[in-house]
Amino acid sequence: MKIRNIRGLLAAVASAALLWPLSGHAAGGGDAPAALDNATCLKCHQSGKPEIQVEDAEGEKVALPAVDTAKLAKGVHAKLDCVACHTDIVDAKEKHEKAASSAKPDCAGCHEKLWDEAKKNNQAASKERLGIVVENIAAYKESFHARPDADNPDRPKAYCNQCHATHDFAVPPAGTPEREKWRMTIPETCGAACHEDQLDDFKSSVHGKLIEKGDPKGAVCTDCHTTHEIRNSSSEAFKLKNVLACGDCHTEELHSYRDTYHGQVNRLGFVYTAKCADCHGSHGIKAGDDPKSRVHPDNRLKTCQKCHDDKKPGMVKATAGFVTFGPHANTHDFEKYPKMWIAGTFMTALLIGVFAFFWLHSGLWYYREWQERKERKTVPHVRTGELGIHEGKHFVRFARGWRIAHLAFALVTMTLVLTGTTVMFADSAWAPTVAAALGGPKVMGIIHRVAASLFVGIFLIHFVYVMSRLLRDRNFRWFGPDSLIPNWKDLADCWGMFKWFFGKGPRPKFDRWTYFEKFDYWAVFWGVNIIGWSGLMLAFPHVTASFLPGWVFNVGTLVHGEEAFLAAVFLFTVHFFNNHFRPDKLPPPDVVMFTGTQSLEEFSREHPAHYQRLVESGELEKYLVDAPSRQLHVGSVILGLTLITVGLVLLVLVVTGFFS
Structure with missing residues (x-):
């Protein structure tokens, strides 16, 4: 029901365009039409105002998100007018009349249009970040999130504003403490909205515990799944790329893995041999010495037997010696190997x-x-002609x-x-x-x-x-x-x-x-x-x-x-x-x-x-x-x-x- 309500909210956001005043009068007051400026919109939609509820596509009441003006002022959209995105809003009435010829707010279309204008006006070099946004849009359109939703085939699995707070969106610059702090909020963003079960597993994992402690060394969703080009996790493309994603942090382990037959086959572009997640798990990864870890010595044989099993074509059941195989063994660590x-x-x-x-x-x-050939010193050691034997033999x-x-x-x-x-x-x-x-x-x-x-x-x-x-x-x-x-x-x-x-x-x-x-x-x-x-x-x-x-x-x-x-x-x-x-x-x-x-x-x-x-x-x-x-x-x-x-x-x- 939680996910259903969220999707309903998104439908309401798109249909009501986030601008449905609670008052029964025009926002401007009296009989004069109100101006469609930001101040007028915020009279109803600012945080602290009474909650506005609308019906979603399934007829359920959902609340529209309020606009936090402080955060909006720091966001990348701070200088935009509300109606720059909500072009279908033409009045400030309680129930907005929509312009028949105007499209609903569309993050992708808006940014693509701005990028086309920037290129046309030779401003692409000065608007590099806008170009990156357009690249992300192209990646999103090919991603798993852009596929039709199973419950609502007319809608994608995820919209931009499910991950991005569109009103106050602002990603801090890379390499700053603020960026790391923002990055560590990503699991809640993904998990709270749609992936609750995965979030629960993640919180109990070694990565989740690091994030909980505020340690940026812990991996978050986008480190493994990427940001915009998210693929189906059961696809070969994802499985191949996921190994490299693990290797971005675990560099030495990636090199040693590639020295094994498992890793060599994976590097050739095939996914039927063991990969990182097959042995370590995915969202609920535990430390190697954790008794619940798949790679703990007590559990390792069982983990190997998930692939090495008589029931699988061409495979034979793993035996006891598999436990001491070193999937990350190397030749430079004498103490361990x-x-x-x-x-x-x-x-x-x-x-x-x-x-x-x-x-x-x-x-x-x-x-x-070569020297003797130059000096013409290379001659037969024995002259066969002198023996009376035909030299053509x-x-x-x-x-x-x-x-x-x-x-x-x-x-x-x-x-x-x-x-x-x-x-x-x-x-x-x-x-x-x-x-x-x-x-x-x-x-x-x-x-x-x-x-x-x-x-x-x-x-x-x-x-x-x-x-x-x-x-x-x-x-x-x-x-x-x-x-x-x-x-x-x-x-x-x-x-x-x-x-x-x-x-x-x-x-x-x-x-x-x-x-x-x-x-x-x-x-x-x-x-x-x-x-x-x-x-x-x-x-x-x-x-x-x-x-x-x-x-x-x-x-x-x-x-x-x-x-x-x-x-x-x-x-x-x-x-x-x-x-x-x-x-x-x-x-x-x-x-x-x-x-x-x-x-x-x-x-x-x-x-x-x-x-x-x-x-x-x-x-x-x-x-x-x-x-x-x-x-x-x-x-x-x-x-x-x-x-x-x-x-x-x-x-x-x-x-x-x-x-x-």
């Missing part, structure tokens, strides 16, 4: 160490090869299985990088576009898991195949020149390369596998275990949380993402340089991994120790074949350039995502 600090420190050191060494290695290598370096596995790895890895980094770098400008193009996070998750399964499957097939062959070969030397296991020669070769970089010695003579090729090979073993196991735990959280504490999700997310970042950047910088962008390899690509062969001259130059061993043992000719056909070579070049281009595009996305 020691495990995250340790993991973050380790991963940072790993990234810096790997990139510092190999980028330095690549830069020095490029410089030395090619050496078989990789069997078909290796080549197929390499291509499959490349395609799967690029898929994993695209889908994974889109979520990891959800804050970047490109991520929402990519996510939408791929069908959203749910579809990307399926693609990512399928690609991960293929990656692990290929790895296991390769591992089983290689191990079965090596274990059957009784002559294989595990630390010999044909083995991919690092040995002392690799350390000597690495040291020799740095001496060569600085012109302090000759370039080392590599055998079948170089030390940097071995690093590439064994990095996959490291990556499969680190990325694979952490990804498996994250993919099945209910199983993980049944046996392990919730903080493993925090550490797992961190390690999974940063190890993947390390792998992607290493592949598309160091690996590409070693195999495609060194001066001796230009122009790219090197197609040996697609054709399986390389010219004998190139093989002898790249792996002179291996070449010399084969020559001395008389086994070289076993590995010689004709050069690949032109069709195979051209196709390999096209495939190589395509993969390099895709890789470099992914590198740009990853780097921009990292710095976003």
Whole structure:
């Protein structure tokens, strides 16, 4: 009934135009028509005068609001005449006759008209505040409040004067104590008029208690719902913006939330994962240590199970380990999150160490090869022509299985990088576009898991195949020149390369596998275990949380993402340089991994120790074949350039995502 009376009052205000004298005589007295100035109007409508009641649209008696002249004098409308807004009032009689051609008072129309006149007269710059009002009007017209009221479809849900005291409206300047004091009256304005239940919840909340104490740190309605562009709180647009509204005050918590899968999906523009209000509540938010709080340890599992429930499609019921998951865990607060600090420190050191060494290695290598090319010093280490072998022959370096596995790895890895980094770098400008193009996070998750399964499957097939062959070969030397296991020669070769970089010695003579090729090979073993196991735990959280504490999700997310970042950047910088962008390899690509062969001259130059061993043992000719056909070579070049281009595009996305 309270809301109904208020709406009736508004109808009366619009129909009676706030100017219905109680007296049975004309306001001016006698038979002479009274002047329609402010003094005449205030004789009846000033505060302190007898209350004026009118009938609303439903026939109920409601009181018209009186005008407080002291407040009116301080308001933005102080210099206006009453009839400037109430243009339909043409007399000062007890029951006003309305001008048939005049519109009822309209706040929006009046301000829009004034703004049009200001722009027409080139006064827009001096009336900036009026322009802001017009912007607010445009926002209001698109808002939830401007929609038709359910009880009265001909009327909006809320008028301007329900929130703004139109006669004495005056918002104090921002940054002043008066502004903060005015701001703290907003909950009563919203709650007393329409949202009584929400006001009751708010008063019991941590925000409401701060406002009650006069502390402006407490959030009020407009901080979360905005002022004029208020949206339906069940709409996706509101839910997305509401997270940012919370983050305006809780900045650090917003950043840590965005590091979780919940926040990453939200940042991509989707609202099906947990948001601030899902965990903390909305109007009745309690402090974390309050026993009634949704995030209190005693209540946290129940809160998680509101989303993580068997009854919801694609979800599984949350288990006990969920309670210790840290939705706002970070890597810089050792006291609160020691495990995250340790993991973050380790991963940072790993990234810096790997990139510092190999980028330095690549830069020095490029410089030395470029200098030797300029000085025409690059010549084959062994002259194949002197051995009586046809120089047009090619050496078989990789069997078909290796080549197929390499291509499959490349395609799967690029898929994993695209889908994974889109979520990891959800804050970047490109991520929402990519996510939408791929069908959203749910579809990307399926693609990512399928690609991960293929990656692990290929790895296991390769591992089983290689191990079965090596274990059957009784002559294989595990630390010999044909083995991919690092040995002392690799350390000597690495040291020799740095001496060569600085012109302090000759370039080392590599055998079948170089030390940097071995690093590439064994990095996959490291990556499969680190990325694979952490990804498996994250993919099945209910199983993980049944046996392990919730903080493993925090550490797992961190390690999974940063190890993947390390792998992607290493592949598309160091690996590409070693195999495609060194001066001796230009122009790219090197197609040996697609054709399986390389010219004998190139093989002898790249792996002179291996070449010399084969020559001395008389086994070289076993590995010689004709050069690949032109069709195979051209196709390999096209495939190589395509993969390099895709890789470099992914590198740009990853780097921009990292710095976003």
